[in-house]
Amino acid sequence: MGIREKTQEIVNLMTVEEKAQVCVGKNFWEIEGVSRLGINSIKVADGPHGLRKQSADADHLGINESVPATCFPTASLLASTWNRELIHKMGNALARECVAEDVSVLLGPGVNIKRSPLGGRNFEYFSEDPFVSSEIAIAWINGVQELGVGASLKHFAANNQEYRRMLIDTIVDERTLREVYLSSFEETVKLASPSTVMCAYNRLNGTYCSENKWLLTDVLRDDWLYKGVLITDWGATNDRVKGLTAGQDVEMPGVNDENIHKIISAVESGKITMKELDGTVGRVVSLLLEKNNNHKSDFGNFKAEHHKLAREIASEGIVLLKNDGILPLSKNDKVAIIGNMAWSPRYQGSGSSFMNPTQLDTVYECLKSRIENDEGVYFSKGYIDDDIINQQLVDEAVSVAQSASVTCIFVGLSESYESEGFDRTELTLPKSHENLIKAILHVTSNVVVVLSNGAPVCMPWKEEVSAIIEGYLSGQAGASAMLDIIFGDINPSGKLAETFPEETEVSQYFKGSKKSILYKENIYVGYKYYDRFGGKVAFPFGHGLSYTTFDLWDNEVIINYADGIFDGVTASINLSNIGHRKGKTVVQAYVSAVDGKVHRPLKVLGQFEKIELEANESKRITLELKKRAFEIYNTKTKRWHVEPGRYNILIGFSSVDLPLKAQIDIPVEMSDGEVELTKADQFYIQSYDQRLQISDQEFLELYGLQAHLDDIYNRQNYDLNTPIYEMRKTIIGSLLMLVIKVGVKVNMRKQKNAGMKKMIASIIEEVTLRNLVMMTGGIITHKMTESFLVMSKNGFFTGLRHFLKKSDR
Known part of the structure; x- marks a missing residue:
């Protein structure tokens, strides 16, 4: 009997109470089973760059310790590998560790778009571009799920800031949603079929994501034909009955039985039909049956192998941003290693993904083991505290730099600068880091700046230093990988999957009230914004240098057809390594509509491929650009649309380095026809010559949206x-x-991690009455919070009477 038939048999045997129970988590980390029928509960655990299975007290923020597991690089570095096969291997490794710990579903990956470089959780997301995000996510999920472990695609949807993330109302027009914020989810759902999709905390256009029928049912299930299970982020349920009727399957976590009783009551009253309940239960039971077949294995058999893989991934994602020829270092160089991050690396994010690595490489220890003696290598910490300049340490570092021929300065963002739970306000490095760089530049220009950070930073010293390496948050083996790059054991091949602005220039982003955030920049996110409206860019999307040189030539573009209708293009080009050593590069193809009527980005990424060539080797490369790269979302017809007209296919090595161009024409009869311009088209086309300016009220009126301003x-x-x-x-x-406040102080005392402390402190102004149920593990009940609400509005005794009146159920 197949899973489908077995599922139906089990659902038919279940009582209403059992059906309601599987719609609410068994506890903090388990999805409820049906014990009477022999269906066990299954365990889930945080990811996405490594398994975070808590061995003691459970929490969703990463406050308590977890079992040791391989800490792979975070998503920002994974995307900068642009290597689907390598991320697939990482997915396999994650799955093996999950099976070893009896975990059936790993909570990841996150494919939310990096709307602004200030987003506090950007390290956990792949890119500002939905195509890159979905391609890397598909590889990750396929790698995890082919070994029997489920993935949980998150956070669905438009969850692009940490500030008031549990209650903010994200106001976005439908075209922007479809083309930018839903696109990475859509392609991943269709091509990887993740076992679960996780609802985000925020509202979307007035309705919480966990109960947004348009999002969960109309789009995800009806448009995209998703068949898996929808779970909530931990504490994202607003109204459990509304959530279930909107398409939400499992509320996580389970803290008490109140919502189970609400579901039962809603069935009895007819608010939930038995067909709706059985549809939800059927999906959950199918997941339980599928994941009950996993068998625990021995993690120790592959611990060393996974550390080696983490090092390989880090080396492919590290990005060489600048190099005037100083790198790679030679054995004859007298090298100064300066900066406390060489001793205490920042190698992972902070928050729910914070995990316990099996081992941790440091630059200091790894370099000591690489050299036979201390001659030729000098060390100095330069700083300890981020925001306090220790002049004695700075003077010592300057002295060390004067003794060396090359100085490598290790700086970046500490946990207190970026974490889940809060957003950044500036793109600057910590004060002590900036001061150290400036002080050393006074005595030498032979400086290599090595960055450890999860998102872009400003580099006012960019033109003065000889080289810059973006190490991102490179995981437990990142230090070894960085030394492999610096000393030339590995040729760097990472490419940025996000734009690095010249300065903190994000005035068009993150503007909103405490209640609503308006996405007024529309479809112009990341490189698409800078292409269309200008602004200073330090390093563009797709940028990354190598120790060799690549050349592109002889391009040919062929139009593909499906039943006489345009269906994308095939681009063929020659790629040559004209340098003196083997290396990898990423060939990128962009689509530019030359004379389309609808307002759209100047170009969008359509395809990429990572290629390795020996020195003096050439290869013919073929890139398949799908129809989607040419489409816009037509909000009037509610479907994707290819406009007729001329398109340029731009091919190169970054969003601004595109030496090859080919032009194609899509006639009306091969396209989806002309598009009727909307008011938004007319507005944005008129604004192209100026920096985008639109008031809140104009934006709302333009799209017929509403918001609390x-x-x-x-x-x-x-x-x-x-x-x-x-x-x-x-x-x-x-x-x-x-x-x-007392609870915050108690939890902060337990913490050594500065990011965790700041994240815990950030909740003081954001906790709602609804949050108290989960935060207290159900000790404070929904009934109590409702009574607290009445007390706040009508007085203590009125609220007390309300509680006593309602306490019969």
């Missing part, structure tokens, strides 16, 4: 999602704030 919380309009901080002037609000 004020920051005022009126007492009579309080609800369960009003931050308790905003209720602090009420008696119950002040008492709850006192409890929250």
Whole structure:
């Protein structure tokens, strides 16, 4: 009997109570089974760059310790490998470790778009470009799932900031959603079929993602034909009954049985039909049956192998941003290693993905083991604290630099600068790091700056140094990989999957109230914004240098047809390594609509391929650009649309280094026809010659959207999602704030990680009454929070009567 038939048999045997139970997590890290029928619960665990299975007290923020597992590089570096096969291998490794720890579903990957370089969780997302994001995610998921472990694609959808992420209303027009923020999810769902998709915390155009029927059912299930299980992010459920009818399958975590009773009551009253409930239950039971077949294996058999793989991945994702010829270093160079990050590396993000590595390489220890004696290598920490300049350490570092022929300065962003839970306000490096670089540049220009950070930083010294290496957050073997690059054991091949701005120039992003954020930049995100509206770029999307030189020539583009209709193009080019050593590069193909009527980016990435060539080797490369690269989303017909007209196919090594161009013409009869211009088209086309300026009200009127633009919380309009901080002037609000602050202080005392501390502190102003249920493990119930709400609006005794009246169920 197949899983489909077995599923139906089990669903038919289940009681309404059992059906309701599988719709709510068994506990913090398990999806409930059906024990009476022999269906076990299954375990899930955080990812996505390594297994974070907590061995003791559970929490969703990464506060408590987890079992040792391989810490691979974070998503920002994974994307900069542009290597599908390598990420697939990483997926296999992650799956083996999950099986070893009896974990059935790994919570990752995250494919949310990097809307702004200031996003606090950008290290956990792949790219500003949906094509790169989906291609890397597909490889990751296929690698995980082919060994029987499920993936959980997250965070669905438009979850692009950490500030007030649990209650912010993301206001986005449909075309922007489809072309930018949903596109990476769409392709990944269609081509990788992740076992689960995870709902985001935020609202989307007025409705929480966890109960947004348009998002969960109309788009995900009906448009994309997704058959898997929809789970919530931990604590993302707003209304469990509305969530279920909208398409949400499993609420995570399970903290008490209140929502189980609500589902049962809703079935009895007819708010939930038995067909709706059985549809949800059927999907969950299918997942349980599929994942109950996994067998635990021995992790120790592949620990060393996975560390080696982590080193290989890091070496392919490290990006050489600048090099005037100083790299790679030779054995004759007298090298100064300066910067505390050479001793205490920043190698992973902070928050729910923070994990316990099986081992950890450091530049200092790895370099000591590479050299026979200390001659020719000098060390100095240069700084300890991020924001306090220790002049004695700086003077010592300057002295060391004067003794060396080449100085490598290790700097970056510490945990307190970027983490889940809060966003950055500037792109600058810590004060002590910047000061150290400037001080050393006073005595030598033979400086290599090595960066450890999860997202772009400003580099005001960029023109003064000899080389810059972007190491990102490179995992437990990142230090070894970095030394492989610096000393030339490996030829760098990483390419940026995001734009590095020249300065903190994000005024067009992240503007909004405490309640709503308006995506006024429309489809112009990342390189698409800078292409269309200008702005200073330090390093462009797709950029990355090598120790060899590549050349492209002799391009040919052929149009593909499907039943006489345009179906993409095949581009063929010659790639040559004209340098003196073997190396890899990424050939990138972009599509530019020359005379399309609809407003659109100047170009979009259509395809890429990572190629390795020996010195003086040439190879004919073929790139298949799918139809989607030429399409826009037609909001009037509600479908994807190819405009007729001329298109340029631009091929090269970054979004601004595109030496080859070929032109094609798509006649009306091969296209989807002319598109009727919308008001938005007319507005943006008129604005092309200027920097994009649009008021909040104009934006809302242009798309027929609504949003709360004020920051005022009126007492009579309080609800369960009003931050308790905003209720602090009420008696119950002040008492709850006192409890929250005490809880924050207790948790902060447990922490040594600065990012964790800052993340914990950030919740003080963002905790809502609804959040209290999960945060207390169900000790505070939904009934209590409803009564607290009445107390805040109508007084203590009115709220107490409300609680007593409602306490019969």
